[in-house]
Amino acid sequence: MIHMVTILQRTPGNIHRNSQNCRSKVTSSVINSDAGGEHFLVKGLAMDPTTTKTNYRQVVKLYLNDKGLLPNNPKVFVWCGCPYFKYFCEVALAIRGSSYIINANGALPKITNPTAKPQVCKHCLAFMRKIKAQPELLKSMAVQRVKASATGNRPKDAHLDDLMVNHALAHRRGQVADIGSLGTRTL
């Protein structure tokens, strides 16, 4: 997984400039956990009113350190639904564990990003700035984290992720029957 500053440094200057035109907002923020560890999961919408005026969805995960704190330069997961992200960013980030492959076909972007630089689109830059500009948002997630660990309640998504990971590990150890063989187990 890649650190935020690396992504910011590898993203081309014109994308940084264009990101200044974008408007973005946070639509949800929760404390969550997955195979990469505990993180702040923030979702939002961004659009550039000087171009297509289309609203695109963003997902950003900011990973906490071993002490459960958000470092200045956290490991990040980033995704945006726009075409630029699909053609330039999605696979380059996903091969490093820092994005999903949802819209791209999974092949390395030989023409649009031949060296597979870990970069993001203007919407993600605007969205990450928006998150950073709201310290109260990060604070409320930190409070959620403390409450969740005090009560022993873990987020629903985290539970689901754990189930899937555990299932995959058990499967690898040969402890779980293939889905295909389940049908033959009727007694």
Ligand SMILES: [Zn+2]
């Ligand atoms: Zn985008």
